[in-house]
Amino acid sequence: MSTRGAPVRRQGPAEGTTIHGLSRDGRRSWSLPELDVEPVELPPAHRRSTPPALPEVAELDLIRHYTRLSQRNYGVDTGFYPLGSCSMKYNPKVAETAAGFAGFQRLHPLQPDATAQGVLELLWRLELALCEVTGMARATLQPPAGACGELTGLLIMRAHHADRGSERSKILIPEAAHGTNPASVRLGGYRAVTVPADDRGLVDVEALRGLVDDDVAGLMLTNPNTLGLFEEDIAEITSLVHGVGGLVYYDGANLNAIMGRTRPGDMGFDIVHINTHKTFATPHGGGGPGAGPVGVIEDLVPYLPVPRVERTREGFAMRDDEPRSIGRMHGFHGNVAVLVRAYAYVFLHGGNGLQEVSELAVLNANYLAERVRAAVPLAYPAGRPMHEFVATAARLKDETGIRATDLAKRLIDLGYHPSTVYFPLVVEEALMVEPTETESKETLDAFAAALRQAVDEARTEPELLHEAPVTAPVRRLDEARAARQLKLRW
Amino acid sequence: MSTRGAPVRRQGPAEGTTIHGLSRDGRRSWSLPELDVEPVELPPAHRRSTPPALPEVAELDLIRHYTRLSQRNYGVDTGFYPLGSCSMKYNPKVAETAAGFAGFQRLHPLQPDATAQGVLELLWRLELALCEVTGMARATLQPPAGACGELTGLLIMRAHHADRGSERSKILIPEAAHGTNPASVRLGGYRAVTVPADDRGLVDVEALRGLVDDDVAGLMLTNPNTLGLFEEDIAEITSLVHGVGGLVYYDGANLNAIMGRTRPGDMGFDIVHINTHKTFATPHGGGGPGAGPVGVIEDLVPYLPVPRVERTREGFAMRDDEPRSIGRMHGFHGNVAVLVRAYAYVFLHGGNGLQEVSELAVLNANYLAERVRAAVPLAYPAGRPMHEFVATAARLKDETGIRATDLAKRLIDLGYHPSTVYFPLVVEEALMVEPTETESKETLDAFAAALRQAVDEARTEPELLHEAPVTAPVRRLDEARAARQLKLRW
Amino acid sequence: MRFAPHTDADIKEMLEALGLGSLDDLFDPIPPALRLDRALDLTPGVSEQEIVDDLRSLASRNRAMDDLVCFAGGGAYDHYVPSVVWALAGRSELYTSYTPYQPELSQGVLQALFEFQSMVCELTAMEVSNASLYDGATALVEAVNMAREGAKSRVFVAEGVDPRYVETMRTYGRGSGYGPEPLEDAETLPEDTAAVVVQHPNVYGVLEDVRGLVEAVHAAGARVIQIFDPVSLGVLTPPGELGVDIAVAEGQALGNHLNFGGPYLGLIAARMADVRRMPGRIVGETVDVDGQVGYVLTLQAREQHIRREKATSNICTNQTLMALAATVHMAWLGPEGLEELGRQCAAKAAYAMERLTELPGVELLFPGAPCFKEFAIRLPAPAVDVRDAVLGRGYLAGVPAPGHPDALIVAVTERRTRADIDGLAAALGEVLAA
Amino acid sequence: MRFAPHTDADIKEMLEALGLGSLDDLFDPIPPALRLDRALDLTPGVSEQEIVDDLRSLASRNRAMDDLVCFAGGGAYDHYVPSVVWALAGRSELYTSYTPYQPELSQGVLQALFEFQSMVCELTAMEVSNASLYDGATALVEAVNMAREGAKSRVFVAEGVDPRYVETMRTYGRGSGYGPEPLEDAETLPEDTAAVVVQHPNVYGVLEDVRGLVEAVHAAGARVIQIFDPVSLGVLTPPGELGVDIAVAEGQALGNHLNFGGPYLGLIAARMADVRRMPGRIVGETVDVDGQVGYVLTLQAREQHIRREKATSNICTNQTLMALAATVHMAWLGPEGLEELGRQCAAKAAYAMERLTELPGVELLFPGAPCFKEFAIRLPAPAVDVRDAVLGRGYLAGVPAPGHPDALIVAVTERRTRADIDGLAAALGEVLAA
């Protein structure tokens, strides 16, 4: 890639220079009103002797520094971003407009319900809509992300079993499960027991049969599963678990594949979390915030976290008087401004719109898989991918020594954000690709061509891949050194 | 400059691909409500046969295309931008916040005064503040830019003389005057007569004496003048013109040099325009919008354009019942949202703050001039520059063939936006540099070093300058071809 | 609050480097007699939060069009501005840059303006557009200046042209040496006619017979200048197809907020033969030394910074940012969206016309005249009083109709729902009954 | 409205490439019995302007803190958010990106988080910070998980810790196998104590003697976890200097809007010795193959995506964007600004305390106790009723004091003017007199 068409660049401090490096004694951005009351002295015992050494910079320093940093970052607004299991779709700007209304942005979490009827109604409507999409009875909007939603679900399972006086210790999860699943299982006070996959890449039902017993509190699954394949035996799977009194949890990270086509509730799931920052297009914010609403079937409603929005004769109210509730999962009501964006997305699309979202997400993934599978075979070529697919560079590695990560870095030089690599762990040299429905055929064709090119180069010009990236703000970084010689602050 | 630390780049359409090039039949961004009334047929005679071939793209196409274009652009938020005569200072974000309030943004220009008291009071307060800064009696905020302000002033002169039954044809302007001055003079129905400069780079008072007669309607001047020098004889100059019944116009583009130190009114000027997009930091918008308020002395108040905001017993009102007014200069009330930003700037700073702005603007210009004058001599080395200075690469050109434009292009490769070049026309190979007060000493030192480096390279590695720029999105563009083979649309 | 980064140490060092003792010394060139011997008489500087509170309270003392249901038009319209428009036009690399004198660092603005020019040409079916003027009224003035040459100097104005535009022409005309004259009969135009100005749809919202006018005016060897409504061109025949010579418009309706009248943008489009007479910036496509496509300001020999007194216009700073917003909005609409937008305005205006004229004492000012999104109604009471009374019920019913103290011009955009229109009818009915 | 770019032709071509006849075929893997045989029962899709109108009307049915003068605190505060904060955090290259798994394309986010960690360390005088947690309450839970190891499992909570935080601990504790216990006597802590939690300033705004507590707790071989207020640390002794082992806080006050409770961010800072026990993302500085400085996620062996069941936490998506905002705000404040901010909060709270306690029947809940920006007053009537009555006069007087139905906690930030405070006193006086 020549510098032709490159973004403009400016002279600036050396790469890596922090805002601290721009600091000059006595320089400032801050302004505050003149104090209009008597100053007071805090008790000497409590007084800080020297103020913290925060940077001292002018407002224009701030502007240029962080504008510069933003230009060193790649987002969905920059280009194609096919991270698997993340649904990096377009984040509608209209949602930002709405979230910016003072009537949402300037609300205090503890202001009286009577002064917050609009936002309470919004949360109520969103809860019902998410229940309709997932086939659940009621939901909590409190969990600030999916992992927290998982733990919420596990604590609900715990409370459910406790109420029935049954002590159970195991949660079944497939080997391919996302790392947050086992981590949440432990935090839920359970032990994770792995369910093997069969050669279709699906839950091995026979093996599962052998694993379910009355020490099983529940099973966690995402469907389509982490390989992007639909668990065809899901009905049998859920009933097996129900058979021993267990509950079945749906990890909603992959909900983008099925909206309007099937619902976790219809598959027999009892608890569902949703990642609004995936399916419902709330911006990922460089790593967060998200929101992880959790829906449950009727029987489990009493266990949902408090406070919850209820409709009363006097209007909407935040209620926390549910004795069986597991309690609070968040200091206040969850990531409300994220939920406002999710509301905008859900109600903009409506039912048919959401169904179309899933249809085209699945179309895009299948089309892209078709375009690249000759170069990088699918991990489970027999199955039809849903909204994403997992390919493997294992053979390429054997033949050329080029690894998935080398392909990823080369894709950077070819102008793309790479797919997820090395997840799921069960697939060697995995490339997990989720294009989402907001990408065009042209984009998919061009990305497929780039990936095929990279694979060809692995044989013809491997150094291009070993050296990559060479056009990014930095080249390959020494992660080992970062962990060995810890430098976690200036 | 290596690619190290460069901004991220993405694969995208070929450089220069327009939004039209991304168009696909049937693709769309737009959404409108379902029509909730009966559709109607327009008379066939008036109906358009085929809709305009606007681009058909998805919203994400729009986002990525214009985000990409923004990355091909350099603004004050990107880096140092020392365009002379433009006051490219930091544009405070707080002004954007205020201009975004629905209470300003969603006001209709023809809504009744009673429903617009807040904005009318804002315009009133701003008018008075600008009068205080310039030493004028009253002002109009209607002109949308400086050039329009100039014409407003000239039409006021015209009306003034007409009222006195005196037909005058000449307006005196210095050779170095900005192009808008003579252009406005003609549009004002006058002939521009050039006043020569003396070897100090100031108005040649003797020559002026020879030029003033009763056919002179007025004189236009900016002070500090276009060379960045203060017209020390200004009192004599204005009284000479007043002596023959002429009026003196102050081009406010250089107001950033003198706030709180002296005022056009005190120098004897009768009419003043202000560029809010320069002195008062309203964003330049890639070429506009601006605002060009015009202040006048007491005698000229009746001639100001209508409508004007007046304070009445019932509150503030838009008045247009002034028989002697020159009339309207704008379809409505001027660039109000720009004026809101100017208001924020003026009242944030207050009197002392504005004075400090000028003091530090002049300090920065003098300091930078001192740092570079050895490499590029000042056009008028004897005078002390005010807020900007004019240097000349004439000698460099004679010695090396390197021209001001080559230095400018090399500065681009060194990571800076160049200064103004080839203005004023009276200075050979002019470099007109205005750093403004919002730049730090570090920035000035670094820019000075870059400029000195470029001048050294003119002798040591001239090809670096001839080839430049090589790190920008495009290299030198063929302007002759653009004018010869006109391609003004896709 | 201040934005200058200077610390006391910086100031000291810099003064030392200059061999100066104090900031005062920098102002030596100013003769003592002229120095301001007092501080500026302005309120003292404040903090960011104070100025925001001040401005918020000023803003809260206006009734915004979220609070009033807006049926006001008259050249500024409450069309919907999609969120993408300012999310993109607000990118700081664009809005903190200035006129692209250094094209290598300004390809973003230049290409966007090239796209703007292209879309304005598509919209109007004209051959060439510039990169924006101040607003609609000043665009008309510039068009007149383009049309006037030598003996051909007189300018006639058809009925139904917005008086605000005519007043603006009159103001500028004093300098250029003409006064707009009312058009009596297009068939008998004098020799020295430079141009005839027509507005279509006109200030009362009525559709004009531009084709007929064009024939007559061209026969007299003069130019026709049409003031158009960009939003109408998805459904109405474009100026280019009507044979118009110069088309101008207020571009606010394309992606720009009402903003109490500005900043808006003036659109101007003409024939290629007149390109060298055009005012303002024009962007052209070219290539760089490597042959790669790029964009530059072109035909600068027309402009003030080169031609000075002989320039086609004095405009320098224009409305580029508004043009960027218009560009994004036009691309967001596309052909279908623009057409549907036009259809909806027309249908909703027709519905409003029907509902309002059902009211006793309310009748059309121009019965039977075809219109697009605006129409004028005659009221049984002074229009301004009626409008003010209806305000109390939450509706801005329209704008006073020029020359008709008892008439109101009602504008209906896609933003207005059937319920809004029924509500206005009800409110007006109550007011008139009272 | 839809955002997918697919034209009918695209869909047809793509299906053909897949050898499929219809979109339905894509869903073959779903057993027929499980397919939803009806459309989703949601309102039909709408246009952008309709959703904006819907959301605007919902927003208008809330009373925002521009409309009510806000004296509410209790963990969320109406501090001023400078305009630069979101002008920068809102840059789309940042907010539309995700967890920086590909550091070469994520240097912007990574460096900003490195700066965030550094500033949090400066602020708290602690050795290490992570890159943010969900919020203050969950940060406390994570801190407790850090502290609990093996036999050391019990967690004691000092008086004055926000009950909302305790409830959150209790919820999560059910899974982790502990229940927060009230701290009776720090001198006689049981062997198996993992940590003691203290909030300073506490939920009633009172300053606590953390130093004393630290001594006792360390003597018992347990850790002290302090909940702090970031804006207090310009004037109050930081946790690090108090000897605290783990410091956590609700970071909302740093550049984040109230947003009805979220998204906020949890701050957590600890000793370097505990770094491998920390939850969440941590950014480290390193170099690339050319030796140039760059930033990466580090110590990932702690995290769920590597360690799975053995991870220190299950957190994945965190609150990075809020951390970016906090970073810009901290840099905007600098040391002086933060100190002045603290001074103003303290002075204004003291003034409010004086004015309110002048009112008959109003007294301090904890007379003589030192406080920072918040304090609790006892009222002659049920606190909630008084609060609601004062609402009518445009003031949100505070939040109910936990455990004291007749008490209100009043928070005073730099946003409140003397006039606001006098106004509250007057309103409260009227209400109580009534």
Ligand SMILES: Cc1ncc(COP(=O)(O)O)c(C=O)c1O
């Ligand atoms: C399959 C799966 N489950 C759970 C999660 C956790 O969700 P979150 O990151 O919102 O906590 C993710 C997100 O990365 C995921 O991909």
Ligand SMILES: Cc1ncc(COP(=O)(O)O)c(C=O)c1O
């Ligand atoms: C000296 C001078 N006068 C007048 C102008 C014209 O002002 P505007 O561009 O706002 O029309 C300028 C701006 O470039 C200028 O520098």
